[in-house]
Amino acid sequence: MNRFTKDNSRRYFRYPIPCKYFISPELLEASTDLYSNGIDYFNRATEDNILQLKTEVMQKLHRLSAHQDIFLKIVGDIFEKFDIVVHYLRMLNRGEEIASRRIYWQNQERILEGFHGVQELEREAPKTFELLVKIEQKFVRYVQMIQETIENSTSSHLHFTDYPEAFRFTAEIRERFMSRKMDLNKSDLLQMILSLERLFEKGFEPFNNLATDYLLYQKHESWILRDLNLSACGLSFLNTRKYPNLTKADVKLVLENSYAEVIELDGKIVRSRYLRQFNMNETAIDFYFPNANDQRELLAYLHRMEAQATIELWEEDDHARYQ
Structure with missing residues (x-):
């Protein structure tokens, strides 16, 4: 089984990449003394x-x-x-x-x-x-x-x-x-x-x-690169933030060589859980009803990743053939 069929990676163009991204859960009415955006930062x-x-x-x-x-x-x-x-x-x-x-x-x-x-x-x-x-x-x-x-x-x-x-x-x-x-x-x-x-x-x-x-929500030029697993239908990542499960979220992505400075997608937090082996929280978000232009930019980026991965695979095969 190769990388093009394993775990639907070809179908959904799933790639681990460094990326600038920002996740903001849909704000609910705050009932706390101080402002809260719903993210658990100290867990x-x-x-x-x-x-x-x-x-x-x-x-x-x-x-x-x-x-x-x-x-x-x-x-x-x-x-x-x-x-x-x-x-x-x-x-x-x-x-x-x-x-x-x-x-x-x-x-x-x-x-x-x-x-x-x-x-x-x-x-x-x-x-x-x-x-x-x-x-x-x-x-x-x-x-x-x-x-x-x-x-x-x-x-x-x-x-x-x-x-x-x-x-x-x-x-x-x-x-x-x-x-x-x-x-x-x-x-x-x-x-x-x-x-x-x-x-x-x-x-x-x-x-x-x-x-x-x-x-820094509106200052994407100040965001830092962080590891992200990105696909055509969602994303996942590890960090110490814990997000409210089953909550709608605004997802912003800054993708390399994209015509759009920032790609904005509507998402839903389908999983945010603690992984003891990493001392981190794993969060997974599905995309829902994306804007056509933003969806096109995301797919174009993933197609470029797919093409580059294919070229690298061919080069590996050629190198192995002549060894």
Whole structure:
């Protein structure tokens, strides 16, 4: 059985591709204190990732031989402040009003103070101190953005300032060491710091996703490429958002070499479920009654993909024949 008959791939032109896309469920009347678009941004996918990364941090921490008492103090304070902010994000995700609660204002300044114990490393371990300061600065920056959203949002409007960090967490430490092609497995200390950075990356991801979906809906030039399985009759993808099942959705696609800047299709969310093996949610959407022009652009794109795949298959056959 070859690729042209397996699983109806030829009939429906189904391809895994990197693509710029945007999914917006049909808005229902909000009954929450703060505006909600119906997407669950803080669900089991995020919870499981957070638990896994916290466990990684503690495992690496207990392997350290130097300055372990200082690191215990630092990590304990990080977890305490991180958990406060994560709780705010859970409430924001549920549309709950946060700014009216006394505990929010009591914690407002404290969680911006930085992490207790970091300064003690400045003389003892200056390189480690530098890395932890970067993590501290990233945390404080996100807390400031989240507090700004909490204090200025209403039931009809979510407030986000158009900061670059609001749309994507940049893992500066990981990217720095990867660019140097360093072996990251040789140091428990470095692995612990990288796990802390990933913890923040996953913990703040619901905020990034919420800001992206709220502010960039009409700004397709700012969308990023994401993996998508696309066919003539629907699409599917994996990410940490969980969409309301059996809900109508507006689908926007930016396709390579298309005459249309953005292709818009009406869809229905037929499946959005958690996949434990990936710590992600799988979402599948069927297209319904598409506009003729947009449907023609989608089919033209898929036909080009089909032609390219056929050429590549012929080239593979020719190459194999002459071996």
